[in-house]
Amino acid sequence: MVTEAEMTEAGIKARAREVLDIPAATEVEWIPFAGRGSDRAYFRLRWGSGDSAILVRYGQDRKENGYHAAIGWFLEEIGIPVPRILHHDPARGLILQEDLGDEDLYTLRNEPWEVRGPLYRKTLEVVAVLHSWPEEEFLRDPVPLMEGFSPDLYRWERDYFREHFVLGLCGVALPPAEEDALERELAALALRLTRHRRCLVHRDLQSQNVMIREGGPVLIDYQGMRFGSRFYDLGSLLCDPYVSFTRPERQELIDFCRGPGEGPEEFRKAFWEASAQRLMQALGAYGFLARERGLGRYLAHVPPGLANLRLAADRARSLPLLERLCGRCAAALGEKGEAPEGVPPGGEGS
Structure with a gap:
């Protein structure tokens, strides 16, 4: 004892x-x-x-x-x-x-793409090993994991987003009819995500959780690993509010992820839809941490996070109500004067 x-x-x-x-x-x-x-x-x-x-x-x-x-x-x-x-x-x-030092993808966020690009590609190669690990092989010698992504977990994430970000931080209350329509749109999104191929996912694959040692990536904070869609991890990394990408940089990495035989349009839609889901979770977390835990530094990530969510909803071409809600949230934050300046509109650097 x-x-x-x-x-x-x-x-x-x-x-x-x-x-x-x-x-x-x-x-x-x-x-x-x-x-x-x-x-x-x-x-x-x-x-x-x-x-x-x-x-x-x-x-x-x-x-x-x-x-x-x-x-x-x-x-x-x-x-x-x-x-x-x-x-x-x-x-x-x-x-x-082991102590890996202090260098990660986040600390390198202002380095030129000639430095960052290869590190992101190496990270995606590492994560591809995780995403391709056979589930039947894992089940032979199981490791304790959190419950996998499901309609219930996706519902929890969108409720977290609406409670702590939309209403809590932005002060936006939707009329019942609009709330019901949005719920139908997001529930349909969750259903589509559950139809993706199941694989092991990191669950929090953002720049601060990818350390750099001797020129290669090392993953940390992986305790939330579970089964889900690989596109959730890809969205976590490539739509990370902590860093910015130009449109060509992000597209280069999206194309790098797409395997042979995967149609570009289907892949694009899956990526942007999963990115929208992930960003709802992230913005909900920023609202919760800022309001409930008094960690105001997370407010700095709200503008790029919201811009990225708006971008993902637009690029998905299936989330018009979520995209409209992002606009209302951005306007509300601007009126309240609570949101510090972020990246340019659209979530991508120039």
Whole structure:
């Protein structure tokens, strides 16, 4: 049984020293990372002449936190680059893992496309391995996962979007008839997404979750992995509100993802529809984190996120009511003066 003393900072440091075999006389620097909107806290431990590791301390309330280590070992086994897990202590909610440094796709967001483009293509190649892993092979030696994408989960995401972003942040309340029509449109979208080929998906494949080590991508924050549509991951990465793409850059990557035998029009529609679903979830999260958790920095991602959602709804050619709602939200935020400036209209850089 874990005692209260063992869960103090001193107790956790003592446990880390024991696992990492750090002598008692060696000073350990304990460096907290800025919060990332979850119940996981991250620390960099430094000691000796340049040795380091990352300590993750997670809450027990969210089931997916306890899956992190098992999923990490599975991904490493199938050749997906992830941080090496040094130790997992589920009773204490602690993980010690390899320190990958500070460079990720987000920190490189202002680099020229000659630098960023190859890294995104390498990331898409890595994710393609995950997306192509046979489900029957996975089921032979299953790893604990969250429940897969389903009409219920897609409904939860769009309700989250309407509650915390549309109404909560933007203050837009739709008349009942418009609300019902929008629900029919989004429920039909969810049904189409559930018809995509099922595969393993990262679920939060955005630029801050792709570290760069020795010129190659390494995936982190994969504890929400589950079965779903690969297009959800592609939309997460290529319509990421944290970074911007020119239209040719994004199109280059979309074309890079399309496999032989996949029709361009069908692929395009699946990509933009899944991107719209993902962006609803992201905007709902920004509204929740800003309003309920007091993390106002997430408001900076609202304008590009909303612009990207509007773009996805337009390009999908099947979501006119969602596209119209985006316009109303943008106008409402402008009137309230709460939205900082974002990317140019349309969600793509010039």
